[in-house]
Amino acid sequence: MRARALALAPAALTVVLLLGAWEAYVQIAGVEEAVLPAPHAVASTLWSDRSLIAHNFAVTAEEVVLGLALALAGGLALAVTVHLLPWARRAVYPLLVGSQAVPVPVIGVLLVFWWGFGLLPKLAVIALICFFPVVVTTVDGLAAVDPEQRKLLRTLDASRWQAFRLGELPAALPAALSGTRIALAVGVIGAFIAETTTPTSGAYPGLGREILSDVNFQTSRAYAGTAVLFAFAIACFYALALVERRVAPWSIQRREEPR
Amino acid sequence: MVGTELQSRRVARAQSAGDTDGLALRDVRRVFVHGRTELVALDGLTLAARGGEVLAVVGPSGCGKSTLLELVCGLQRPDGGSVRSAPAVLMPQRDLLLPWLSAVENASLALRIAGRSRSAASTSASALFEELGLDGFQDARPHELSGGMRQRVAFVRTLLAGKPVLCLDEPFGALDAITRAEMQDWLAGALAREPRTVLLVTHDVEEAVLLADRVAILSPRPGRVLDVLATEIPRPRTRTDPAVVGLRERALRALADGARG
Structure with a gap:
């Protein structure tokens, strides 16, 4: 327990130092709140508007989690297809790269035209932003399997499918999880992009929309919302590390072994 | 249990094809092409093992020993000559668990x-x-x-x-001396109890003499068989047995002669 507290100390210290510097800058330079609210002002807004922020956060968190799940399912399926069928790789890989260059607002209206003002167009945008790192890391992970390992499975009479299931898939899992971690980091900003670029009927909330509408007149609330997204991204990242510990313990042991 | 299973498979195969559990390589050539350079790994290699025989293969490093095993296991095809073998399984150098x-x-x-x-x-x-x-x-x-x-x-x-044929590629090469000696004793015992055709590739001449019925000496690359020594030493064998020591010396001399060309 004490070791864990000690491990957290550097991060806590960094946060305290940064907040202190920020507060000092605002006080000493006399920056107006509309330009840069001081940390204490952000904190007090976070508290006074907590129910509004919490309500909007719940919407955004749902989008991130579902969008990421969609990206994972699609990304893994695509990676496996591309790995098992070399012609599929040649057919779709360039398009995957190109898909990352599409400015989301261009397709935002189309998505709403297809699926309406609800959750679905947002999930599609988040998934579009998040699936790419999952596909690339998983494809590389599958391709990086030790060729000697493949030979061994062949002399044990494994079929192509068995070699994939017993050898390649578990071997690629740590890489896929790394991709998921990157996806998660971009997923939160992806939710912001999704909320602010797909047209929404006035009633649809979300932290991204709230921040965008607050940023000019309620700056400290925009900062409070940002702080929540900030913390959410960190929490998701470490939650995923816990998942990795469960589903791919060997990859962590390998990393911790001094070699 | 494994033994009986194997036995029944052996019987079935012997009845169906009159086949044995042995292996035979005849005049095998294997060439690797890297860009414009050709590397002849094996050339004119002829080697055979009877069913249940332990055949050790020793040779200088890089003489194509691992290639030989992969040919027998069907993981590679020869560029010339023929390879016939009962179903074989490979135990690679690294454990690959x-x-x-x-x-x-x-x-x-x-x-x-x-x-x-x-x-x-x-x-x-x-x-x-x-x-x-x-x-x-x-x-x-x-x-x-x-x-x-x-x-x-x-x-x-x-x-x-x-599988009736075991292809062992330096199985104990990565172990410390004491563990290696233990494993060699254990392998000798296991094969005495449950005979298999074994193709044992090793650079440890003593290991070859201790375990094998015959020891094939390979030339430097391109690998071919220089000599085959029959051990004919009663089991269990010990490292200090004068017959083991003598044969080890003979094998080492044959290797050295081969290296000199």
Whole structure:
């Protein structure tokens, strides 16, 4: 327990130092709140508007989690297809790269035209932003399997499918999880992009929309919302590390072994 | 259990094709092409082993020993000559245990591949675990085992593949001297109890003399057979047995002569 507290100390210290510097800058330079609210002002807004922020956060968190799940399912399926069928790789890989260059607002209206003002167009945008790192890391992970390992499975009479299931898939899992971690980091900003670029009927909330509408007149609330997204991204990242510990313990042991 | 299974398979094969559990390579050539350079790994290699025979292959490093084993296992095709063998399984130099499987799951991999249930496969492996002093480590992960134990698990995996021919590629090369000696004794005992055709590639001449019925000496690349020495020493053999020492010297001299060309 004490070791864990000690491990957290550097991060806590960094946060305290940064907040202190920020507060000092605002006080000493006399920056107006509309330009840069001081940390204490952000904190007090976070508290006074907590129910509004919490309500909007719940919407955004749902989008991130579902969008990421969609990206994972699609990304893994695509990676496996591309790995098992070399012609599929040649057919779709360039398009995957190109898909990352599409400015989301261009397709935002189309998505709403297809699926309406609800959750679905947002999930599609988040998934579009998040699936790419999952596909690339998983494809590389599958391709990086030790060729000697493949030979061994062949002399044990494994079929192509068995070699994939017993050898390649578990071997690629740590890489896929790394991709998921990157996806998660971009997923939160992806939710912001999704909320602010797909047209929404006035009633649809979300932290991204709230921040965008607050940023000019309620700056400290925009900062409070940002702080929540900030913390959410960190929490998701470490939650995923816990998942990795469960589903791919060997990859962590390998990393911790001094070699 | 594994023995009887193997026996019945042997009988079935012998009845169906009049085949043996041996292997034969005739005038084998194998060339690797890297860009514009050609590397002749094996050239004019002729070698045969009878069913149940332990044939050791020693040679200078880089003489194509591992290629020879992969040819016998059907992982490579010869560029010239012919390779015939009863079904063979490879035990590679590195243990290549899968880190996400427990020791017993790794050992029984071939049985799982053959469609046996997890519990049936584990039961088959457990008997061999006891024999090899691995009892109690069934559920350990590979990274929790010592090098010697990992190699033994890999050996159980090879045996449980249920194939008549075992191709062992420097099976004990990575072990310390004491563990290696233990493993050699154990392998000699295991083969005495349950004979298999073994193609043992090693750079350890003493290991070859201790374990094999015959020792084939390979030339430097391109590899071909310089000489085949019959050991004809009663088992169990010991390192200090004058016959073992004498044969080891003969083999070393043959290797040195081959290196000089």
